[in-house]
Amino acid sequence: MTDTTANTNVMAHDSDHGHGHDPHLAHHFETKHQQNTSAKLGMWAFLSTEILMFGGLFCGYAIYRANHTDIFMYAHKMLDMKLGAINTVILLTSSMTMAWAVRAAQLGQQQLLKLLLAITLLGGFGFLGVKYVEYTSKFHSGLFPGARNAYFDVEQANKSLGLTGEYAITPTMKHWHIKNIENHYFGKYGVHWEVPKAYQIPELGYHPPHHGEHDNHAVKPAEHHTAADAGEVRESLTVEAPKPGELEHSTIGVPGNGPAGVNPQILKAPAHDMPEDHAGHHLLTYDQLPELEKPRVHHFFQIYYLMTGLHVIHVLIGMSLIAWIFVRACKGQFSKAYNVPVDIVGLYWHLVDLIWIFLFPLLYLIH
Amino acid sequence: MTSIPTPHANDLPESQHNSGDNYLNHSRGFASWAFTVDHKRIGIMYGISICTFLLLGGIFALILRTMLALPIANIENHANYDPAYLKHWMDVYNHMFTLHGAVMVFLFIIPGIPAVLGNFVLPLMLGAKDVAFPKLNLASFHIFVIGSLILAWVLLKGVLVAMFPGLAQYIGYGGLETGWTFYTPYSMDSNSAVVEATFGAFVLGFSSILTGVNFIASMHMLRPKGMSWFRMPLFLWALYGTAIIQLLATPVLAITLLLLIAERAFRVGIFDPNLGGDPILYQHFFWFYSHPAVYIMVLPAMGVISELVTAHSRKHIFGYSFIAYSSIAIALLGFFVWGHHMFTSGQSPMANAVFSLLTFSVSIPSAIKVFNWLSTMYRGEIHLRTPMLYVLSFILLFAIGGLTGLFLGALATDIHLHDTYFIVAHFHYVMMGSTLIAFLGGMYHWWPKMTGKMYSEKVGAIACAMVFVGFNLTFFIQFIAGSQGMPRRYASYIDDYQIYHHISTGGAFVLGSGLFLVLFNWIHSLLKGAPAPANPWGANTLEWQCSSPPPHDNFTDTPAAGDPYDMTEWQYDESIKGYVKAND
Numbered sequence: 001m002t003d004t005t006a007n008t009n010v011m012a013h014d015s016d017h018g019h020g021h022d023p024h025l026a027h028h029f030e031t032k033h034q035q036n037t038s039a040k041l042g043m044w045a046f047l048s049t050e051i052l053m054f055g056g057l058f059c060g061y062a063i064y065r066a067n068h069t070d071i072f073m074y075a076h077k078m079l080d081m082k083l084g085a086i087n088t089v090i091l092l093t094s095s096m097t098m099a100w101a102v103r104a105a106q107l108g109q110q111q112l113l114k115l116l117l118a119i120t121l122l123g124g125f126g127f128l129g130v131k132y133v134e135y136t137s138k139f140h141s142g143l144f145p146g147a148r149n150a151y152f153d154v155e156q157a158n159k160s161l162g163l164t165g166e167y168a169i170t171p172t173m174k175h176w177h178i179k180n181i182e183n184h185y186f187g188k189y190g191v192h193w194e195v196p197k198a199y200q201i202p203e204l205g206y207h208p209p210h211h212g213e214h215d216n217h218a219v220k221p222a223e224h225h226t227a228a229d230a231g232e233v234r235e236s237l238t239v240e241a242p243k244p245g246e247l248e249h250s251t252i253g254v255p256g257n258g259p260a261g262v263n264p265q266i267l268k269a270p271a272h273d274m275p276e277d278h279a280g281h282h283l284l285t286y287d288q289l290p291e292l293e294k295p296r297v298h299h300f301f302q303i304y305y306l307m308t309g310l311h312v313i314h315v316l317i318g319m320s321l322i323a324w325i326f327v328r329a330c331k332g333q334f335s336k337a338y339n340v341p342v343d344i345v346g347l348y349w350h351l352v353d354l355i356w357i358f359l360f361p362l363l364y365l366i367h
Numbered sequence: 368m369t370s371i372p373t374p375h376a377n378d379l380p381e382s383q384h385n386s387g388d389n390y391l392n393h394s395r396g397f398a399s400w401a402f403t404v405d406h407k408r409i410g411i412m413y414g415i416s417i418c419t420f421l422l423l424g425g426i427f428a429l430i431l432r433t434m435l436a437l438p439i440a441n442i443e444n445h446a447n448y449d450p451a452y453l454k455h456w457m458d459v460y461n462h463m464f465t466l467h468g469a470v471m472v473f474l475f476i477i478p479g480i481p482a483v484l485g486n487f488v489l490p491l492m493l494g495a496k497d498v499a500f501p502k503l504n505l506a507s508f509h510i511f512v513i514g515s516l517i518l519a520w521v522l523l524k525g526v527l528v529a530m531f532p533g534l535a536q537y538i539g540y541g542g543l544e545t546g547w548t549f550y551t552p553y554s555m556d557s558n559s560a561v562v563e564a565t566f567g568a569f570v571l572g573f574s575s576i577l578t579g580v581n582f583i584a585s586m587h588m589l590r591p592k593g594m595s596w597f598r599m600p601l602f603l604w605a606l607y608g609t610a611i612i613q614l615l616a617t618p619v620l621a622i623t624l625l626l627l628i629a630e631r632a633f634r635v636g637i638f639d640p641n642l643g644g645d646p647i648l649y650q651h652f653f654w655f656y657s658h659p660a661v662y663i664m665v666l667p668a669m670g671v672i673s674e675l676v677t678a679h680s681r682k683h684i685f686g687y688s689f690i691a692y693s694s695i696a697i698a699l700l701g702f703f704v705w706g707h708h709m710f711t712s713g714q715s716p717m718a719n720a721v722f723s724l725l726t727f728s729v730s731i732p733s734a735i736k737v738f739n740w741l742s743t744m745y746r747g748e749i750h751l752r753t754p755m756l757y758v759l760s761f762i763l764l765f766a767i768g769g770l771t772g773l774f775l776g777a778l779a780t781d782i783h784l785h786d787t788y789f790i791v792a793h794f795h796y797v798m799m800g801s802t803l804i805a806f807l808g809g810m811y812h813w814w815p816k817m818t819g820k821m822y823s824e825k826v827g828a829i830a831c832a833m834v835f836v837g838f839n840l841t842f843f844i845q846f847i848a849g850s851q852g853m854p855r856r857y858a859s860y861i862d863d864y865q866i867y868h869h870i871s872t873g874g875a876f877v878l879g880s881g882l883f884l885v886l887f888n889w890i891h892s893l894l895k896g897a898p899a900p901a902n903p904w905g906a907n908t909l910e911w912q913c914s915s916p917p918p919h920d921n922f923t924d925t926p927a928a929g930d931p932y933d934m935t936e937w938q939y940d941e942s943i944k945g946y947v948k949a950n951d
Contacts, residue, residue, distance in 0.1 A: 028495055029588075029589075041587055042499060042580050042581070052618040056622035056626075057626075060648065145633055145635065146632075146633025156636075160634045296643035299636060299643060302635035303637075306637075
């Protein structure tokens with residue numbers, strides 16, 4: 001849509017209506033101003049559809065957050081606020097260089113235009129790089145999108161992933177996986193569950209406080225404790241894994257009955273006495289969530305992946321457009337007189353930025 | 368006009384402004400059509416594809432109507448059939464009504480009038496050489512083709528798997544049996560091709576959005592000198608309203624369908640109650656698009672009728688600004704009534720009452736239009752040509768469709784009528800009785816301009832009568848069946864309803880024959896029709912001021928725009944069987 005200078009082979013005969021001399025003026029426009037204004041109007045109209053498209057997701061977010069507040073309070077703490085903030089800075093900076101690039105194009109500053117477009121594009125790569133780090137660290141914790149998410153209902157996960165028999169995920173596995181996750185992400189708030197060795201996930205940085213005391217079993221430490229590796233996990237569990245039914249009678253790691261190693265503050269404290277996080281808010285653990293909400297914890301991650309995933313797709317589209325503009329700028333196609341494609345791609349990039357400005361606080365900074 | 372004689376121009380009369388060169392013979396070959404940026408050729412290509420889908424959807428309709436008329440549909444006879452066969456038969460029925468709905472909605476009614484008539488007529492009405500973004504226009508056609516090929520694959524897969532059941536383990540099951548609305552949770556469990564079909568609809572949505580962007584920019588930027596907003600033809604006002612809805616509602620469908628695909632592919636569980644999701648949220652999302660989409664379907668139809676009624680009554684349109692504003696009012700109000708599809712879904716009574724009230728408010732701008740059309744005809748010089756016959760059919764059918772909507776908008780009666788044949792009849796009166804009828808009327812009206820050929824009025828009138836009679840036979844009886852309690856989407860019925868279904872099926876075949884006669888009439892006109900004059904109806908909108916068919920560039924010089932409905936200057940000239948400007 002950005003290139004309205006439609007002189008394709010079919011229209012090639014038409015360049016002789018008296019104003020066909022300007023190669024950038026399409027035959028159906030009277031003036032350059034009319035053509036440029038049309039292009040910008042069209043882009044603004046298209047951006048309104050993008051807003052509405054994300055609007056559907058924001059609406060879903062609002063409904064789930066209003067109906068299941070505890071889940072959002074609980075799960076959002078697992079997102080890395082620092083990385084989110086870095087990405088916000090990166091995108092805002094790239095938006096600034098983009099706006100500057102538009103100005104440079106209008107003033108005919110060719111070298112500056114190329115430089116600024118390159119920086120903007122670099123910002124896009126930077127954003128994607130940080131996002132890659134974030135996503136992979138979540139994947140390592142078993143916080144996948146879809147049915148592989150550690151919080152997914154066990155029965156439904158087995159059904160959806162087609163896991164049966166010895167490969168099936170058990171409630172016990174899910175129970176300890178969540179303890180691992182909480183140790184990893186909530187450790188900084190003082191949460192520490194004593195997890196049986198067979199269920200420890202080294203990738204999550206879990207270091208038992210009494211290291212060595214429980215080492216008398218010859219058990220391989222569990223690898224990635226996710227459905228993907230269910231078979232492998234199962235192998236290592238055969239030695240000392242409690243059966244699903246035993247879980248209720250198990251005393252290890254269950255608040256209130258806990259042995260040594262569990263933070264005593266957590267064991268005794270009612271919810272409002274829980275340790276506070278960085279923003280002075282009470283911390284929730286999975287066990288303290290209302291029973292009906294527990295099967296829905298995975299929704300936070302689904303919404304997180306859907307929203308940021310769609311945003312990443314838009315970042316990719318924006319970057320392709322900037323790359324296209326960059327190539328054209330290198331060929332010297334833009335001048336004071338003709339620069340509307342830069343302007344239009346700039347508008348798109350600002351939208352990508354704008355959506356992130358809403359995503360960051362809604363996902364990372366809620367309380 | 369530039370007069371470059373070409374060897375293909377022999378069939379056009381010399382007496383017109385016609386040069387030999389027109390958009391149809393300007394260039395030749397497959398690529399000159401498939402990759403053209405000429406809005407007229409794009410409009411024609413849309414027309415051919417959309418009529419193909421009308422035929423396809425119509426075949427599904429006839430199959431499902433036939434199935435309902437067979438003895439097997441009557442529950443009394445079920446004991447005579449093998450239960451496995453019966454189940455299979457009902458499964459086929461579910462596929463048929465779903466495919467009929469999905470093909471008709473996504474591939475015929477939604478793109479129908481804007482993409483075919485809008486694309487062809489809009490730049491001509493603006494006195495412009497093309498739409499604002501010709502390449503984008505071509506892109507949206509190509510996206511439409513891709514989307515329709517995806518839906519075609521769903522159908523093909525259904526047929527293949529039905530013929531060779533062993534294929535299912537390689538390519539999955541085909542077809543679609545969720546109903547065109549893809550309601551969760553059933554669309555989660557269905558083993559038909561839900562992901563492919565929703566992806567196809569998603570792609571088609573893009574085509575719709577890009578067309579909307581193009582039309583809005585064209586109307587803002589390409590109006591000629593002298594054409595203020597309130598001198599714009601009413602069809603363009605209607606397309607403007609439509610484009611607003613396309614821009615603002617279609618992306619919500621896009622995200623809904625993406626969520627549905629994510630739901631099926633990854634089990635994100637946003638809509639699936641088994642995973643803690645909310646199936647009513649899906650209905651809200653879906654209808655937030657699909658109710659405004661009803662106005663994507665009917666607003667352009669109303670615009671067509673506004674043009675046709677004044678041209679064939681040879682009288683200035685009555686209440687121009689009311690019709691113009693009512694188009695925008697319908698477009699905006701249409702965004703706030705989606706909840707009336709969910710009166711029985713367990714919405715709060717407060718929400719129900721508000722949605723009901725807002726629903727009634729939509730009837731105000733709709734009624735404004737109807738009364739203005741009637742007033743336009745009053746004391747007009749009505750020519751009962753085929754387009755005008757469709758106008759008269761439209762007004763009657765739309766009135767019935769609109770008035771029966773009041774029963775459904777009222778909370779108390781809707782509890783009884785919800786999900787019965789009453790609603791089937793209601794939306795067919797609005798969708799088919801209005802949009803299809805207006806599409807046919809518009810096609811007849813602009814046919815001479817599009818093809819440069821006149822059609823047979825006699826055959827056109829007979830076909831219109833058959834469509835009208837067949838339509839009422841098919842659907843009026845369904846109001847009665849529905850109010851008696853016949854549920855929609857059921858493959859079988861108790862004995863009491865048999866007579867309604869038999870009458871309805873009979874009517875469907877009359878209707879189908881009428882539509883085939885229309886097709887025959889058009890093909891006959893293409894082959895044997897008399898050459899069309901530039902202005903056969905004496906209308907004053909700008910598209911009649913270029914030759915029929917228009918030259919490649921539409922207009923050499925932008926024509927002067929005045930009042931689009933002041934037809935007094937156009938006098939009938941017997942020698943060319945068309946109208947010419949008196950001062951020429």
